[in-house]
Amino acid sequence: MIHPEFIDQRSGPVGRVVTSEEYPATAHEFYFWTAETEAARRLDIGHIVAAESEDATAIAVLDDPRRYSDLESFLDDFYAYDGDPALEALSERVEILVWCARVLDTCHRDPDRKSRRPVRSGPVYFATRRAIEFALGVEDFSGRRIPLLLHENGNEVDGGPQRTPLYVDEDYLLGPEAGHLNITGMSGLSTKTSHALFTIASIFQNVPDKKVAALMFNVKGADLLFLDKPVEPPQDAPDLAARYERAGQGGLSEEERRMYRALGLEERPFENFRVFAPLRYGVRGGVGTLDAASVSAGELNTLRNTPAESGCVYPIVWELGDVLPYAGRIFDPADYDDKFRGFVEELKARDIRTMADYEGLMREIEDYFQDAEDEGKTVSTWHGHHVATIRKAYNRFSGLPSKCAGLLVHGRVDYGGLPRVEDPFEDREMRVVDISQLSGVPQDLIVTSVIGRIWEMAEQGKLGVDKLIIFVDELNKYAPSGAKSSPLKETLVDISARGRHLNLTLFGAQQFRSKVDDEVVGNAATSLYGRIGDEEITNASYRSFSQTTREELLSLEKGRLLLRHAHYAVPVFGRFPRPPVLMGRQGTDIFGSRNLDIAEEVQATIRSLGHTPPSLPEVRALVEGVPKEKVIEELNRVRASFRNGMRGDPYRVLKRELGGGARRYDGRGSRILRGIDRLEG
Structure with a gap:
């Protein structure tokens, strides 16, 4: 029976x-x-x-x-x-x-x-x-149930198809029993990034007894830059609603809302959200110390760059000492021989921290050879380094700032109390590192450095949370199959092998699973497959699937994926709704600088500093007739001052700086610099 x-x-x-x-x-x-x-x-x-x-x-x-x-x-x-x-x-x-x-x-x-x-x-x-x-083994789960997809059966229940959430076991997704998630599919058709966001949101909502955070690398346009913005505007924001409409951004469909209800999830964006990006090359020069708090979003190499965004967009800025450990990845391997490497090690041993320090040392070396020549001596080495090697290093280091494309500044960097990309995480924090405007060496440097530092924090027990998810797209680029190795690949292999015991979980995505290191994909207890090309499906990675399943993967529609999990004897197809956040071009179309008037930027900046701004008409009355660049300049100064500990009402300070409006604006610059103590409180 x-x-x-x-x-x-x-x-x-x-x-x-x-x-x-x-x-x-x-x-x-x-x-x-x-x-x-x-x-x-x-x-x-x-x-x-x-x-x-x-x-x-x-x-x-x-x-x-x-x-x-x-x-x-x-x-x-x-x-x-x-x-x-x-x-x-x-x-x-x-x-x-x-x-x-x-x-x-x-x-x-x-x-x-x-x-x-x-x-x-x-x-x-x-x-x-x-x-x-x-x-699906739900009764045997040792951890909490995390819904990843929604299965639709052919029978009808309450007037619609029977729907069952496809749960995975928290302990087999985040550890310690097993861990990691891998997503495979064609670019643009398999919704890999969308599902990674959906899964992270599902984890945030379903693991209340643990502190959980996520770190994602944004590699394509504005895909991950507006995750704190809802997919539809608040009902009490008519100006914002008009911009959403102009951008063609519609909300979730009723069908998608039903899917969220069936999955037991709320439709909300990520609230604790930060973006980190390097400087645009050439925007900051000088030999002095750079105050990172003074850097505005508009100076960063990111598409989220309006002054109002400075409350959640922060700089990644390196001194020369941060770059030297990665010299082997910056310079051409054929050029970076043992002699060149030895000179770089000399710089590290002498604690050369900045380009200014380096230039000072090069002047000393030049004086050393010049003094020897003046004394009639023939000297070809300095501290064991041949003059030809030193000249070579000088030539290569001359192009270092352009190679690093905004990462490297000339002098020292003072972050003060400003958040840094390698800081410990907060509960439910979504941290995005924007490398979409970079390519080649600087992109590789940031990914290698950030993941390396996070791994060190995990080994030292300093993550700040119980579980940290690291999402890496284009995994076949950073952990390719084959014998070729790199520090980043070795770290990713370590994370996949030992990360779950150190509270790190790797969410990887790629177009070609067969081109990712076997250890990385083999250690993923949960795998998702979207639409796959026929040149990939013939690989041995898919031999465990039936012929029919392989043929289905060739033509899957967006939003439908195949899920394989440690508890499942057979992989199961399911669907998921769109994440309830802005993704891609819609974010820049709605919140980009060309779509925000200056009054809206003032409002958003005041709000980002933790204060409630006045109404839009009141702000417009304040800035009417004042040149936009002057308002932006004062906004940046106010923001930097409050980041550095200034107290009080930032709108009141801005109002004083603008003299109460255009009629009293004298254009003589900021009074913050002339009397900041007088304005505090």
């Missing part, structure tokens, strides 16, 4: 188990022919059914449909119609549709017993949500 709570009796039997000499039922798969009913006609690939085994119920995923008749060859049908397809048949030939069902799990009626017996001939039903959850 089949477990009554495991079968949808309202839909009735949708088929009957069939066995033959060629296709016997086994513990892992069986076949059944379908009934001629409305419910049976809804059967499709990926649906889940239940059938009776001996004292047990088998729950299985549909795969490999085939239609059979009693013809021995195609010629028999051709001759029956005399080769004329217009002829009417004397009688309809019987055809049956047969499905292969791959067993997810078998539930014995005695809860103390396990069953691996093949099913017996008998009726097949649609599986209920209760049966699907059992078959």
Whole structure:
């Protein structure tokens, strides 16, 4: 007898188990022919059914449909119609549709017993949500349930398809039992980044007993730069609503909202959100100390660059001492020989921290050789380094600032109390490192440095949270398959092997799974597959999938993925709704500088400093007639002052700086610099 709570009796039997000499039922798969009913006609690939085994119920995923008749060859049908397809048949030939069902799990009626017996001939039903959850091992989860996808079965419940969240086990996603997530699919068609965001949001909402944070690298446009902005504007913001409409940004559909409700998730953006980006090359010069708090978002190499964004956008700025450990990745390997490397080690040993320090040392070396020449001595080395090596280093270091593309400044950097990309994380923090405007060496440097420092923090127990998720797109670039190694690849392999024990989880995504290091993908207990190209699907990485499943992966629509998890005996298809945040071009279209007037920028800046700004008409009255560049200049000064500890009302300070409006604005510059103490409080 089949477990009554495991079968949808309202839909009735949708088929009957069939066995033959060629296709016997086994513990892992069986076949059944379908009934001629409305419910049976809804059967499709990926649906889940239940059938009776001996004292047990088998729950299985549909795969490999085939239609059979009693013809021995195609010629028999051709001759029956005399080769004329217009002829009417004397009688309809019987055809049956047969499905292969791959067993997810078998539930014995005695809860103390396990069953691996093949099913017996008998009726097949649609599986209920209760049966699907059992078959996916939910009852055996050691951690909390994290919904990743939504499975839709062919039976109807409450006027729509039966929907079951596809949960994964927290302990097998974030550790310590296993860990890591890998997503594969074609660029632009498989929604890899969207699902990574969806999964992180699901974790944030479903693990209340742990402090969790995420670090993501933005490599494409503005994909991850506006994750704190909702997918639709607040109802009390008509000006914002107009900008959303102009950008063609619509909200979630009713169907997507139903999916969120079925998954038990709220539709909300990431609230604790920070973006880090390097300086634009050439915007800051000089030999003195750079006050990082004075750097505005507009000076950073990011698409989130309006003055109002300075409250959540922060700089990544390096001194020469931060660059020297990566000299082997900056300079051409053929050029970076042992002699050159030895000179770089000399710089590190002498604690050369800045380009200014380096230039001072080069002047000393030049004086050393000049003094020797003046004394008539023939000297070809300095501290064991040949003059040719020193000249070579001088030439290569001359191009270092341009190679680093804004990362490297001339003097020292004072961050003060400003957040840094390698700081400990806060609970539910989403931290994005924007490298989308970089390429080659500087992009590689930032990823290598940030992940390396995070790994060191994890080993020292200084992450600040219980679990940290690191999302790396284009994983085949940073951890490629093959013997070629690099410090970054070695770190990623370490994270995949040991990270779950140090509270680090790697979420990796790539277009070609077969081109990622085997250890990295092999240690991922959870894998997702979107639409895949035919040149990839033929790789051995997909040999465990059936032919039908591989063919499905060639044509998956957006939002539909195949999920494989440590608890699942068979991978399962599911869907997910769009993340409820702005992604891509819509963020810059709505919140970019060309779409914000200066009054809105003032409002947003005041809000970013933790204060409630006045109404838009009041702000517009303040800035009316004042040159926009002057307002921006004063905004930047106010923001920098409050970042450095100034107290009081930032709008009041700005109002004083502008003299109360255009009629009293004298254009003589900021009074903050002339009397900051007077304005405090």
